[in-house]
Amino acid sequence: MITIQNLSYASMIENTNVSFQIGLNYIYGKNGSGKSTFLDCLSGIIHNYSGTITGNDDLIYMNQNLYFSMKLKVKDYVQFVLTLDRVKHTYNDYFAYIESIGLKTFLDEAWNSEVSMLSGGERRKLFFVTMCYLDREWYVFDEPFAGVDDEGKQLLTTILERLVDSKKGVLFTSHERIQFENMNSTMYTLENKQIYAPFEQKQTAISNH
Amino acid sequence: MNVIQAYYILNMKILLKEKLPLLWSTALPVIFLFINGQYVQDTMFLNYFWAIIIFACYIFGVGLQAVRLREAGLLKTYFSMNPSRMLFFISLVLTQMTSAFISMVILNSIAALFFPVSFVEAMLYSTLLIFLALPVAFLSANLTMLHKSSYQTLSTVIAIIFFISLFTLTFEHMINYVNPLVYLSQILFMQGAFEYLVYVIGSALCIITGVYSLRNYRVNSIMRR
Numbered sequence: 001m002i003t004i005q006n007l008s009y010a011s012m013i014e015n016t017n018v019s020f021q022i023g024l025n026y027i028y029g030k031n032g033s034g035k036s037t038f039l040d041c042l043s044g045i046i047h048n049y050s051g052t053i054t055g056n057d058d059l060i061y062m063n064q065n066l067y068f069s070m071k072l073k074v075k076d077y078v079q080f081v082l083t084l085d086r087v088k089h090t091y092n093d094y095f096a097y098i099e100s101i102g103l104k105t106f107l108d109e110a111w112n113s114e115v116s117m118l119s120g121g122e123r124r125k126l127f128f129v130t131m132c133y134l135d136r137e138w139y140v141f142d143e144p145f146a147g148v149d150d151e152g153k154q155l156l157t158t159i160l161e162r163l164v165d166s167k168k169g170v171l172f173t174s175h176e177r178i179q180f181e182n183m184n185s186t187m188y189t190l191e192n193k194q195i196y197a198p199f200e201q202k203q204t205a206i207s208n209h
Numbered sequence: 210m211n212v213i214q215a216y217y218i219l220n221m222k223i224l225l226k227e228k229l230p231l232l233w234s235t236a237l238p239v240i241f242l243f244i245n246g247q248y249v250q251d252t253m254f255l256n257y258f259w260a261i262i263i264f265a266c267y268i269f270g271v272g273l274q275a276v277r278l279r280e281a282g283l284l285k286t287y288f289s290m291n292p293s294r295m296l297f298f299i300s301l302v303l304t305q306m307t308s309a310f311i312s313m314v315i316l317n318s319i320a321a322l323f324f325p326v327s328f329v330e331a332m333l334y335s336t337l338l339i340f341l342a343l344p345v346a347f348l349s350a351n352l353t354m355l356h357k358s359s360y361q362t363l364s365t366v367i368a369i370i371f372f373i374s375l376f377t378l379t380f381e382h383m384i385n386y387v388n389p390l391v392y393l394s395q396i397l398f399m400q401g402a403f404e405y406l407v408y409v410i411g412s413a414l415c416i417i418t419g420v421y422s423l424r425n426y427r428v429n430s431i432m433r434r
Contacts, residue, residue, distance in 0.1 A: 043289045045429050061289035065282050068219075071226040076219070083215035084290055131286070140289075 002042065002138065002169070004195075007051035012037045014193040016051070022137075022169040024160060024183055028176075029190035035173035036063065036142050038190060042171075043140055059138035059169075062131045064146075070116035074107070077115060078130060085134050097133050101159060121152050132159050139163055141172040157183075212291050216300030224308055234265035235312040237375075239319055245379050249324040252331045253397070255317065257378055259335045260393035262312045263342045264371060270305040271298075272349025273364050275426065279353065280360045284428040294426045302346045309339050334397055341396045344412035347419025354422045 007016040012034040029035045040046040042053060043061035068077055078094065098107050103125075110118060110126070118126065128144060145153055161183055163170050177187075189196045224231060238258035248254060275298070278284050284297075313335040321328035352363055374390040385391045399405055 040285070040429050043285070044292065045285050045288060046427075059289065061286060063282065063285040066286055069223040069226060072219075072222055076222055080215050080219045081290075083211055083218070084287060086211050134290070 002053065002055040002171070004042070005052045007041060007049055007053065009037060009041050009046060009049040012193060013041070013049075013195075016194050018188065018195045018197055020169065020171055021186070022167060024164050024180065024185040025169070025171045025188065026178065026185060027171070027173045027188045027190050027195060028178075029173065031175050033190050034193065035175075035190055038195065039063070039140055039142050039171075039173060056138065058136050059140055060131055060134055060136045061140040061142075062127065062144070063142045066127055068115060071114055073112055073114055074110045074118070074126060075112065077126065081130050081134070094133060098129065101129065101155070101162070103129060103155070121148050124148060125152055125155065128156060129159060132163060136168070138169040138171065141170075143174060144172050145174055145176070145178065212293055212296040213300045213303065216297055217303050220300060220304035221307065224304060230270065231308060231311065233269075234262050234308060235315050237265070238262055238312070238316050241375070241379075242316065242320060242324075246324065248379065249320070249326065252326040252334065255320055255326060255331055255335070256338070256394040256397055257390065258316055258320075259313065259338050260342075260390045261375060261378075262309050262316065262335075263338060263345065263393055264374075264390055266305040266309040266312070267302075267342065267346040268349045268367055268371075269364070270308060271301050271346045272352035273360065273367060274301060275350065275353050276355075276363055277360045279426070279428055282429060288428045294423045295420075298350060298423050298426075302343070305346065306339055306343075310336065313339070338393075338397055341408075342393055344415035344419075345393065348415040350419040350422045350426075353426050356427075 001019055001021055003019040005017055008014050016038075027035055027038070037046070039061060040063075041049045042056055043059060044056065045061070068080075078091075082091075082094065095104070095107070098104055106122070106125075110122070115123060115126075124144075124147065128141070132139060144156055148156065157180065160170055164183060173190075178185075186198060188198070238261040241261065242249070242255075242258050245257075288297075313332065317326075317328050317331040317335060320326045320331060355363065370389070373384065374388045377384045377388060378390050378394075396408065399408055
């Protein structure tokens with residue numbers, strides 16, 4: 001469980017208390033509401049916040065921009081990520097995983113292509129599935145569904161389901177409300193510089209009446 | 210080691226694919242070599258051109274590159290996998306040492322073909338200079354502490370300093386008292402205890418401040434969200 005107590009950062013997040021359980025969690029918020037900043041704090045990219053965050057020691061965080069040359073090949077990207085992650089894995093394991101999520105044809109065709117030859121959605125798909133292959137307790141994604149077509153969204157959902165089935169924690173942000181058909185998810189809302197849990201939202205709604 | 214290996218291989222692939230930085234650090238000294246060809250009487254005259262290569266690699270390739278990556282917010286995901294700033298920095302330095310070495314091989318080969326210089330001697334001294342100038346790479350890491358300055362501003366200022374230093378390098382001018390290329394090129398000519406002491410103290414300062422800057426290196430951009 002990730003627990004956040006009295007988190008404040010700059011003028012974007014104020015005195016937020018929230019906890020995320022293992023399973024599927026997502027934070028809904030309008031554009032510019034501070035979702036990315038919150039994930040930066042949670043993943044340890046931003047240190048100089050006030051308050052405490054615990055349970056975030058073993059996570060991977062995929063933000064919207066990645067350092068990678070468009071002129072390099074897809075295989076260079078995979079090699080880089082696997083090497084950076086201490087190479088507990090072999091390529092055979094990686095390919096077996098890719099096959100299990102139905103992306104073997106995609107990866108076979110793209111393997112020797114330059115990353116620039118992939119469409120924006122394909123690049124996002126490649127980065128997303130490779131990050132999900134790595135073994136972590138928590139997976140944190142910033143707007144993973146943005147700019148992805150319906151087929152791509154279905155694939156990402158399938159991968160998220162697998163992570164949840166493996167007792168992993170998933171936390172992502174979205175500026176759209178998302179319904180999952182086969183999975184329980186907990187939606188949080190980020191507004192007015194604070195994150196509200198579902199119960200708090202209901203309570204707020206009742207108190208508004 | 211895996212972190213250094215991963216970034217080093219990635220950076221080298223990027224360097225070899227995107228040839229402009231390599232061309233920049235090689236073509237410029239070669240052009241200046243031919244412009245000043247009449248002065249090239251022996252191998253050690255090449256030290257000015259070696260200094261140009263090292264400045265281009267260590268300042269533009271290490272410090273400014275770290276600023277660029279921070280500004281674009283491109284390192285967040287990888288730093289969430291492994292947050293070691295020092296290993297990332299070492300891989301940048303190793304990449305630029307390799308880049309400088311490749312540039313030296315090309316420059317020294319051309320110099321040996323057209324001028325009275327020894328290729329072997331030139332390679333020995335230029336490689337030595339790559340190592341002796343390493344504190345400059347640490348010094349360049351201090352650029353990352355200039356949080357309020359954008360990459361564009363910093364790279365423009367450094368490019369102006371670089372070109373002024375370059376054009377005044379080979380003739381007598383007061384500005385050479387503060388010319389970083391002159392100091393870089395003179396490292397190989399240190400003599401006497403005093404000069405060695407200045408080098409050691411200067412290097413220690415560069416390394417200490419550089420390590421401090423790296424420990425405080427933030428990968429979240431303050432220039433864009």
